[in-house]
Amino acid sequence: MSAQQAAAQLNRIIDQQSFTxxxxxxxxxxxxxxxxxxxxxxxxxxxxxxxxxNDGGAH
Incomplete structure (x- = not known):
């Protein structure tokens, strides 16, 4: 995994945690x-x- 891919993955994890x-x-x-x-x-x-x-018992 390149450094750019690792940074993108970390960004997605942080976004997911912030929405939660x-x-x-x-x-x-x-x-x-x-x-x-x-x-x-x-x-x-x-x-x-x-x-x-109170209706006096009338229904």
Whole structure:
């Protein structure tokens, strides 16, 4: 393998690893965002419009 071929192979490996690392960062950011949103939904109190209406047992 010539020096130019070795450099090209190394470049492809580095590109592949950088794309994998970028995808990993995106998934990590999504996981953090969803975890925070779960906490927001859990801590929010229900609105009065979503409360069940008491119809006195009528269906």
């Amino acid at each position: 690392w970028a995808a990993d960062d995106i998934f990590l950011g999504s996981a953090v965002l969803f975890t925070l949103l779960i906490g927001v939904v859990w801590m929010s109190k229900p609105s009065m419009s979503s409360a069940p209406v």
